[in-house]
Amino acid sequence: MLFEPYDLGTITLKNRIVMAPMTRARALDAVPDDLTVLYYSQRATAGLIISEGAPVSIEGCGYLFNPGLYTPAQAAGWRRVTDAVHAEGGRIFAQLWHVGRVSHVSLQINGAAPVSSAATSGTNVWAFGRDEAGNAATLAASPPRALATREVARITHDFVRAARLAIDAGFDGVELHGANGYLFEQFVNGALNRRTDRYGGSIENRLRFMLETLDAISAEIGSDRVGVRVSPFGRLYGMEPYADEAETWVTLAAEFEQRKLAYVHLSDQLTIGAEKMPEGFAHTFRKTYTGTLIAAGGFVKETAEQALQSSDLDLIAFGRPFIANPDLVERMQNDQPINSPDRATWYGASGERGYTDYPTWAEKKVEQDA
Template sequence: MSMLFTPYSLSGLSLKNRVVMAPMTRARAETTVPDDLTVLYYQQRAGAGLIITEGVPVSVQGRGYLFNPGLYTQEQVEGWKRVNAAVHQKQGCIFAQLWHVGRVSHTTLQPNGEAPVSSSAKLAANSNAYAYDENHQPGPIQASKPRALTVPEIADIKGDFVRAACRAMEAGFDGIEIHGANGYLFEQFINPTVNDRTDEYGGSIQNRIRLLLETIDAVAAAIGREKVGVRISPFGRLFDMAPFEDEAETWVAVAAELQKRNIAYVHLSDQLTIGAERMPEGFPKQFRASYRGTLIAAGGFDRESAEAALEAGELDLIAFGRPFIANPDLVERMKNGWPLATPDRETFYGNSGEKGYVDYPFYNPA
């Protein structure tokens, strides 16, 4: 029996298989509110054991890309209610990925045109937000120079995550995932080449991982630890994240702290498929030695490599990203050995309408 297609109990939540739809930014919600196409997009892919949504900003300040559906207004909550009802109608499970991009933003996206915020005032070199250019046209544009958050402002951001998590529960999500990966706000605190603070959020490993852990604790206290997952990208290089001296030690410390918290899961993002380097050989096993809870990983899996990781006990659930774009019925295709369709890269982000979003057909074996 193939392990990939067997049920799994995720902190008491019954998943019908071990396939996870990874979070993928699509930039399709023109008003930042989930619409009819958002509902259809997620419902089509409800064959996954677990869907993790695209990154959902917790505030206007947390945005780095136009047209992402958020969780900071009641109208957005009502839109997500429709998405979740549609997924649940297909016996699917769905977590909202809560997101603050930190410095990977632009003044045209920020309240009152202010600077983005981060652990420090260091620019994310050669890093684009998706914002408005000088002609007020949407497109990729160099992220603006940020300013360093004050300690009271850090507390406000933790509050934004708690409020977004509570809105997610109101909207009917089965849980939430805190986006601690891929060069966004939490990683900007963890990485000392960005974080030059001298207060309780900078310097030592424990200080640099403090914001992530405090946010997890605050959200878990509000909605229950069993409804909280976290995504991290050890050795990540996206958005000007440079190597640092105690890098392996830092991520092992994160693993040990997450083990103490008994949350729903940890989700490792291996950045090979999105243009960065793979995690060092052997590191996932090192992480697994410190964190023994439910472990998910994303990063170029196919059915064979997914099965091998599950059989070896390295992972509990396997996340697939791009294959889900062109194959809404990905689970059935993998289960039956049916061919996979190839997604159109030109329609990955920001196009309006159905094309490249909800118009990929289900496979017809006839």
């Protein structure tokens, strides 16, 4: 099943393999460049590519060198990416991102505090900003301020604007990044969100910001072009457990079911240094949400096939294997060796090293034979 086509709304994917969104921090001026174009086009044999997180505003940035979706120049750069992917027969969604409190004052306009659901700093929350000498560095996130009730709609508008820019730039759709401890999860998480307004307290209120934003984006570009990524029971960036956690995620599944989205994407954080999603949760989620379901989190060919055969998942997302294997689909299909990526070049390096210089299996064989 892994290599069979799949109908995703109004588009057909040539296989059920998804390239998961992965921050690479390679766009030195926050605009996709020639290497960005090459990087994505090299991997266009995936049934669907989900782009690295694209901040929807300067406020939403938590890391230097991420290509955004809030200026005409950025949209023009992404248009070159989408054209190149489509020329190779691929499909690509843009992941829309606001990091919330996972940021640093050096990244914010006039050194403003990052924003969140609450004025609470988390443990082990890091940003990639500039130190006092102006050098790029990993820094502890700056203390955030709580968004005023009236400000929430402003951020929703930023996402709608970014979605429109994405579609105009040729993306096949967008994915709202609601996972991994970033802004939307900072509202969903009942341990962090202690607000007393319409965006805090009950499950309904804590989910309101994400759902209002999904609805606004859907009204702008159509729900069949809108996906969402969530990380149930996620613990990244200071996300703590809370009493009604399981009920919160099942409630959210029911809300997604009503909205006829392109897909829901579950992020299992085991491979990125956090706890694994509870065993069998995808099956539980599937009982409530019957639309297209993607999951990412350490899959290999065999476990991906098992998940598809069980009908718990429709599409399987692979992240790190795509870094070092631009031809990952062909390698898995033909049982060819899978390269391991060089961790030192995952983020922020310059040039093609560790980005676009990984050879395909065919290229490697030619080199060996020569």
